[in-house]
Amino acid sequence: MNIKENWLEMGLVTGIIILAGFLLYQRSEVITTLNSKLTMEQQKKRTNAESIVNIDQQKRPRVTVATMVVNNFFSTAYTYSDQQSFDSRIEKAEALATNQSIQASELFEDDPHKMVQQLEQMSQVDEIRFFPKKVSDGNVIGSVLVKFSVNSEDKKPGQQTRAFNLTIDTDKKRITDVQPLGQFEVMSDSKQLEE
Numbered sequence: 001m002n003i004k005e006n007w008l009e010m011g012l013v014t015g016i017i018i019l020a021g022f023l024l025y026q027r028s029e030v031i032t033t034l035n036s037k038l039t040m041e042q043q044k045k046r047t048n049a050e051s052i053v054n055i056d057q058q059k060r061p062r063v064t065v066a067t068m069v070v071n072n073f074f075s076t077a078y079t080y081s082d083q084q085s086f087d088s089r090i091e092k093a094e095a096l097a098t099n100q101s102i103q104a105s106e107l108f109e110d111d112p113h114k115m116v117q118q119l120e121q122m123s124q125v126d127e128i129r130f131f132p133k134k135v136s137d138g139n140v141i142g143s144v145l146v147k148f149s150v151n152s153e154d155k156k157p158g159q160q161t162r163a164f165n166l167t168i169d170t171d172k173k174r175i176t177d178v179q180p181l182g183q184f185e186v187m188s189d190s191k192q193l194e195e
Contacts, residue, residue, distance in 0.1 A: 061170075062140055062170040063135060065140075069174065071130070072096055073093060073097055074125065074146045076089050077108065078107075078123050078148040079125055083114055083116045086121075087111070095174075098176050100176075101174075101176060102178075105178040105180065106180055119152040126149055127146075128144060129145045131145075138170055141167050141168075143163065143165050143166070144164050145161060145163050147159060148161075160184075163180075163182060165177075
C-alpha cells in the first residue's frame with residue numbers, strides 16, 4: 001500500500017468515527033429533549049392535581065360549616081322533653097335559619113292545645129345525615145335525612161325519618177331555604193315472620 005491509500009483509509013475511518021460521534025450526539029440531544037418534555041408534562045399534571053386538591057380544600061370549610069348549621073337546626077327542631085322545651089325551640093332556630101325557612105320547614109308549628117304536655121311527649125334525634133350537592137357563592141345546597149324518635153306517655157318510642165332539601169349561607173351560618181320532601185316509614189307485621 002502506498003501512502004496515498006493509507007491516508008485515504010485513515011480519512012475514511014476518521015470520517016466514520018466523526019459521523020458516529022455526531023449521530024450519538026444527536027441521539028443524546030433527542031433523548032434530553034424528550035426527557036425535558038416528559039418532565040414538563042409530569043409537572044403540568046402535578047400542578048393540575050394540586051389545583052384540584054386546593055379547590056376541594058377551599059370548599060371543605062364551607063361544607064363543614066353547613067353541616068354544623070344543619071345538625072344544630074334539626075337537633076333543635078326534633079329534641080324536646082316537655083312543653084317548655086318544645087315551645088322554646090323556635091327561639092333557638094331563629095339563630096340558625098331565616099324566618100321564611102323556619103315557616104317552610106313545617107317543624108315549628110304552634111301547639112295551642114298543649115298536646116306535648118297532655119301526651120307527655122318527648123322527642124330526640126337519632127341521626128342526621130347531610131348530603132352536600134353544590135358549593136357556590138358562599139352557599140351550600142344539599143339534602144338531609146333526619147331520623148328521630150318520639151314517644152308519648154309510657155309507649156315505646158317510634159322512629160321516623162324525614163327528608164329535606166336546603167340551602168345554607170355559610171357566611172351568615174344560617175339556613176336560607178328549606179323544602180320538606182316527606183316522611184318515610186317502614187312498617188312490618190311480626191306475625192308474618194312466625195309462619
